Amino acid sequence: MNPKQPKRIFGLILVIIVGLIGVSTPMQQIAAFPNELRLFTGQSKNVQLSVPVHAELSYDPKSLQVNGSTQSSLSVSLKEPLSLHSYQIGQTHMKVKLFGKIPFKTVKVDVVPDLRVVPGGQTIGVKVNSAGVLVVGHHQVVNEDGTKLSPGEEAGLRLGDLIVAINKVEVSNVRKLGELCDKLSSNKKPLTVSFVRNGKTMTTKLKPIFDNQEKEWRIGLYIRDSAAGVGTLTFYAPDQGVYGALGHVITDMDTGTPIVVGRGEILQASVTSINKSQNGDPGEKRAHFVKEKQILGNIERNTPFGIFGKMSEMPTHSYAEQAIPVAFAEDVKEGPAQILTVVNGQKVESFDIEVSHVVKQSSPATKGMxxxxxxxxxxxxxxxIVQGMSGSPIIQDGKLIGAVTHVFVNDPTSGYGCFIEWMLQDAGVLLHSNKEQAEQAS
Structure with a gap:
């Protein structure tokens, strides 16, 4: 027998044993120990691994306590839940050694300032003006020799393009664009049109056609500069004076293009009736604006997670006027929850729901649950779920965890929600983590 053969056999057996240990359920659970933990100051959090292994934890007791201990190191059983409690704002690290000897993982613990917001649920009216004039269609104009064409289409302007200037003169609404076209077209020279497409500013030459019947210069475009509708307020952050609503981006109804906000406002609204959802046919809230001159706040941003701005006056008929804690995305779990919304008039009510699935998201993304x-x-x-309910706050265990965003067309009792963390970031209330800031800067 080859003297090296027993060694090879032993080595093979060792590799197999290590491989089996690696894929075993206990080791997979240990490997699932998080690389990063986030807590608000004064927050308690339980970490449950349920693994029959002892470990030694070392950490800074000024920032963090584990299982109520004020010592800098602690021997624990990972079979039992770890109770963490945060104290001091900032970053610290918790080092984990298996069996008290084998270095396993260093967990970054990020302690951020405590944050509480007032949950919404009120139906709000939304009025928004785009930061320019949106192209929503083409139409043909008859020129001098009887030929039909669209000057705007000939110039290469597409649906969804946002016209922001004519001959370097800014245009913010349809009226201004019309005045400029009438004034500048009389010299029969092509107009220099500046427009935004996919976030990039571009220019093109457009030659208007004079309409002999209407006695006006035509550019062959259907255009729009404003939109209005109803939605639901998600939260109000009293310390910062800002709000978040809708839970999804506002898009133009014809082009599906997100509206670039020039200015906008929200105001109170009252639900007059409900068109019920049915399989294949999403319903909607019917509502009217209340006291249109009484503006609740402005609209500064329109993002994938809703609309955001300053709120000068809290809407009436709040379900609860006291601020409540919020939850990080990783703290949301499957199970019972509630939504706050209006189904009649202006009364906010609480309704039971079930969070049936949670998507693990480490960076902002829609459809979180x-x-x-x-x-x-x-x-x-x-x-x-009906249209107009988007933005309804989702409450779980007394914390605001997210907002309703979409309904499933073929099952209107179900839909998507987004995590409140991403809405708070877009509102400027909750800062991005250092990792996200570095990724955005790169």
Whole structure:
């Protein structure tokens, strides 16, 4: 027998044993120990691994306590939940050694200032003016020799383009664009049109055609500069004076293009009736604006997670006027929850739902959770989730965790929700983590 053969056999067996240990459930659970933990100051959090292994933890007791201990190191059983409590704002690290000897992982613990917001649920009216004039269609004009064409289409302007200037003169609305075209077209020279497409500013030459019947210069474009509708307020942050609503971006109804906000405002609205959702046919809230001169706040941003701005006056009929804690995305779990919304008039009510699925997201993304309406009262009134309900705050264990965003067309009792963390970031209330800031800067 080859004397090296027993060594090879032993080595092979060792590799197999190590491989089996690596894929075993306990080791997979240990490997699932998070690389980073985030807590608000004064917050307690339980970490549950349920692994029959002892470990030694070392950490800074000024920032963090584990299982109530004020010592800098602690021997624990990972079979039992770890109770963490944060104290001091800043970053610290918790070093984990398996069996008290084998270095396993260093967990970054980020302690951020405590944050509480007032949950919304009120139906709000939304009025928004774009930061320019949006192209929503083409139409043909008859020129001098009887030929039909669209000057705007000939110039290469597409649906969704945002016209921001004519001959370097800014245009913010349809009226201004019309005045400029009439004034500048009389010399029969092509106009220099500046427009934004996919975030990039571009220019083109456009030659208007004079309409002999209407006695006006035509550019062959259907254009729009404003939009209006209803949605739901998600939260108000009293310390910062800002709000968040809708949970999804406002897009133009014809082009599907996100509206670039020039200015906008929100105001109170009252639900007059509900068109119930049915399979294949999402319903909607019907509402009217209340006291249109009484502006609740402005609209400064329109992002994938909703609209945001300063709120000068809190809307009436709040479900709860006291601020409540918020949850990080990783703290949201499957199970019972509630949504706050209006189904009649201006009264905000609480309805039971189930968070049926949670998507693990370490960076901002829509569709963070799947929710299902379980409250028979809401199902009987609305059929489930309806248009106009987007932005309704989702509450779990007394914390604001997210907002309703979409309904499933073929099952209106179910839909998507986004995590409140991403809305708070877009509102400027919750700062991005250092990792996200570095990724955005690169």
């Amino acid at each position: 799947v929710i299902k309406v379980t409250d028979e009262r809401l199902i009987s009134k609305t059929g489930g």
